[in-house]
Amino acid sequence: MSECPERSSRISLLKEPLLRRLCEVLDRCGNRGWRKLGEIVSRDRRFRVSDDELEVCSLKVLQPEGSPSRMLLRLMGERGCTAGQLIDHLQTLGNSEALECLKPSALQIIVQPQSVALMSGHNLRLTCYAVAKSPVQYQWFKTKDEVPNSFSPDLMISPVNVKDAGFYICRVNCGESFEFSHWAQVDVLNGNVSHGLSYHSPEGGLRLVIQPQSQQLHIGEDLQLECGAVGRPIPGYQWYRNGVPMPKVTKRKLVIPHATQDHRGRYRCEISSSNERTWTNEVDVFIAPRISVQLSGATECSEDDIYAIGVGSDDFLLNSIPDQLYATDKVALLIGNLSYRNHPQLKAPMVDVYDLTNLLRQLNFQVVSLLDLTESEMRNAVDEFLLLLHKGVYGLLYYAGHGYENYGNSFMVPVDAPNPYRSANCLCVQSILKLMQEKETGLNVFLLDMCRKRNIHDDSMPNIVLRVTANIVFGYATCQDAEAFELSSSGFTNGVFVKFLKKRLLDDEKITVVLDRVAEDMGHFNATKGKQALEIRSSLSERRALTDPILPGNSAELTHTYSRRWAKAHELPESMCLNFDCDAQIKLGFAAEFSNVLVIYTYIVKKPEDMTFCQAHVTDFPQELDVDPKEMNRETPEETGIYFLSSSLPQHCLYTRVSSLQKLKEDLVFTVCLQGTFASMDDDSVYWSKSIDIGKPLIARLDLHRAVRRNSCLQTCQMPHSPSHSPCHSPCHSPGPEHRLHLHHGSHQAVDHNRLSPQHHYLDVYETPHQGAAGGWGDYHYDNLNPAYTTTSAGGLSSPMGRVSIPIEATDDIAEIQTVFMNSMQFNQQ
Known part of the structure; x- marks a missing residue:
């Protein structure tokens, strides 16, 4: 049986026996071996194998059973090299032995059968066509059984029924030679369960024809959901529960025997085929407990009697289950400024941002954490984040550094801000919020770890008109016209705000409840009692929590595109x-x-x-x-x-x-x-x-160093009373709908804001290793408490959650069927 590939097939798909023989030849040949082949390939602009990569190939000889040729072919395959292109390069190399490995056989299958999903009642046609020097014969098999009267290149079943679903393969004979085709899976959908969706020919691409239906069950009953699509090649499936992919649930039918209340939630399936992808409707699954109702001291009735006696019905039981809220995505931006050029240096932000980055990743946030940004870099970073925002996204911004508040507007101070600084040199948080609102985000969280003293050098009154929305939460590290503190320590320690925030951030509670508990904890901290208190401002009317699951909405494809771009900007160089x-x-x-x-x-x-x-x-x-x-x-x-x-x-x-x-x-x-x-x-x-x-590497790919666009939506908003405007920025134009901001939470900000005091003080504190009674935290002792500012520096690399392409439903099944089939062929031939 020949294993020679077609010229158009990728060399990454070469069968293992053929690949092994080819590598053995190239590894042992001297001047016509893998290294000379690599030099020839390096001159082909389509593949671009560099000298360094050839050196990496050569290192494979140091490994047990390592093969430089295999590494070289792998690099070529990753860059799209086909078997025909490899043959051309081997001809240039002049290695006839290697060419012999790829030489076409006397019998070749040039048309392989393709997997297909179609509706029952339609016509099934699978095609396998081979060429040889003499006539060929065909025999089709379903799994390991011969299909009766199937001796032609085309296998026709008209009309096809559900019982015809399965795996098909064709054997082609030419004299004593024979070849097997690829396996083809046939999925036949029952037309009786199609829920009012029109059917199109499989040749027309992916079509969704069966939608899942909501379920109302009792504990112990089987949960069954079904969806289906037609198309060629056969679609792949991935079920989601509460926005999270369900491991190994990759078939059309989802079956959970003996369901419990843990299985209730909202279900949806992603269906993909080649370059197409679609989603089913999202459906609710309610699972009510089996209960008994006591009517008197000695009489009980089961759930089956409840409806009759008027106590209630399934609807009565199920309506008590609260709806789950979702985010279409979660993104966070953390900025920590500590190395100021014209203002006191800060210390805590770097620790706080690092800790919050790790916590937010556990909550499935896409996180970008940045340290020490100038004004233009901050504006460009926020501008990039705006592209990630769309309807239903949870956006979180955490800032730690110097800051101030004038007329209810908060300003973040870049590291290159002059002394004194004004609003034109800083970023207005409310301007960012306005842009986030226009994206119809599901939740906007701002955690500002900075001072809120008034800036006596800035009399500007920003005219920022915010929409009335019920999805905004502000967590201020300190109260209005007050300072935030960082703790003086010889080592690295959190600021006061993040010290308590990180202990609560993963709680599965409404975000305002989480912040309320942080405020209570801070209130028990003797070092800052009466000097710094967390202030919460919220217009949240729903139980939105940072722990809410992610369920992509109608703009899932757009989200995926931006996420890929952002993930690209956070890739490390390969070692x-x-x-x-x-x-x-x-x-x-x-x-x-x-x-x-x-x-x-x-x-x-x-x-x-x-x-x-x-x-x-x-x-x-x-x-x-x-x-x-x-x-x-x-x-x-x-x-x-x-x-x-x-x-x-x-x-x-x-x-x-x-x-x-x-x-x-x-x-x-x-x-x-x-x-x-x-x-x-x-x-x-x-x-x-x-x-x-x-x-x-990393964030450098986004070119945050560039000059801010003159029409940037993040320009300082027009302030007619401001005595100063940034020399490099024009007044803010109406923000475009294409921009949106998702920001990251939690950083302590340094307060020296408007230079009210010429001194720079810290709160000197050290911890004892034993537990304290107040608030459940360790005891703290402090020598003195002076007006201070708190800051946090942010950093950390995020691992964007990429969308993984879904494998064919029967990928695992085909391997097993292949083994069973070949064993049966060997048995029959004995």
């Missing part, structure tokens, strides 16, 4: 192995501490036996990045300022922390230097170097 002429090899790895903070580490993989000392370090970074030469290439993460990832980084490396990636204008290019000494050279050091280009 790489570098080989030097001295036969030393080092590993270059990457990690993300925040969305704009990259960690680079190097360690020695191997070195020559006669090398007495070997060390690799990185250098020559672009000037716009924040890299302290004194803290580069240190032996512990803490020495270079990496405090949060130290436990997850590999040991025995040299570490470098690269900040301010949002300022990167071109690809990040730096130098890796290798230093070695040899005993034969009196221990004199020898140096080797390589220039490395890793593109634009």
